[in-house]
Ligand SMILES: Nc1ncnc2c1ncn2[C@@H]1O[C@H](COP(=O)(O)OP(=O)(O)OP(=O)(O)O)[C@@H](O)[C@H]1O
């Protein structure tokens with residue numbers, strides 16, 4: 001359906017410098033495929049999507065859509081964009097039009113549908129994305145998730161052959177990510193051909209038939225979700241896949257950037273859909289860090305999807321085994337729970353709080369006391385809290 005051959009894109013900046021996010025992109029996309037495009041920031045994922053529908057004409061190479069080279073110059077771009085819906089991070093709804101008017105505008109203008117025809121279809125599509133009741137309101141009264149669902153309905157109203165999504169959920173409040181993803185999941189079930197640039201790895205894994213990992217200006221690795229996430233074959237893919245599930249901070253001075261860490265932990269919780277309780281446990285971790293860690297010695301914090309590892313103030317990973325076992329047991333199934341492993345004085349404290357995660361009130365209530373009672377600078381601390389936990 002879409003074949004891309006040796007596609008490249010070079011931007012020239014005002015200072016005369018150039019940047020080439022796309023160097024040599026090659027791929028074939030078949031009807032019904034759901035392809036998630038993942039990769040580090042700045043690797044040209046958005047540029048690729050924009051090149052595919054010629055919003056960003058490529059510097060060289062070919063894009064062949066249904067047998068025709070759309071880069072050749074004669075191809076009518078309005079026709080191309082009718083075939084390809086695009087859904088952006090920022091919704092791009094017309095603010096001065098109602099939801100219904102937003103959806104019927106293009107079908108009436110470009111597909112020459114009658115108002116009646118366009119409205120009937122629009123209402124059906126709005127129903128499909130759960131927005132039929134909001135047909136007559138203006139976008140300003142909608143939440144981000146609702147706006148994005150309208151944007152998807154608007155795109156569907158043009159009967160596209162493929163929809164290009166550029167980070168459809170990254171501007172959304174975390175509570176709204178799910179509603180948009182479920183609409184996309186439903187489209188996937190209906191075999192809508194889609195290319196989705198996303199940082200939602202769990203979603204990418206669930207919904208996609210194929211994953212493109214972009215790096216170094218090319219589709220660096222292309223495979224099934226299982227291949228890419230479980231058995232990546234190339235080093236940069238491995239590094240990326242490992243990194244996305246980890247958050248590592250080295251704290252080696254009192255002047256550490258706690259705001260960055262704070263935001264980082266938050267984003268991490270959001271990205272992996274930690275339920276509120278777990279996020280609360282993280283809040284306590286954060287509070288501890290900021291209130292109490294400043295006087296202590298270098299510490300490495302590693303948050304993984306399922307774990308927390310800290311290297312203690314004396315650089316010794318204190319025996320954390322008993323602790324690990326215990327918490328493994330506690331968080332059986334590990335679904336959405338944070339799994340803490342204690343390796344240091346600080347993380348031993350964290351472990352205690354984590355073990356109370358079923359009762360957020362208790363966590364919140366107990367945290368400061370526990371901390372205050374800790375003898376400050378306790379060497380490795382394992383005799384302290386960890387020891388007690390064990391017994
Ligand atoms: N119009 C432009 N003019 C100049 N440089 C651009 C332009 N658009 C993108 N770039 C540059 O091209 C590179 C790739 O950008 P792109 O937005 O495609 O990356 P991305 O993979 O989508 O990143 P992210 O995950 O952050 O969205 C970046 O270095 C970006 O600054």
Ligand SMILES: [Mg+2]
Nearest residue numbers: 045046047197
């Ligand atoms: Mg982008």
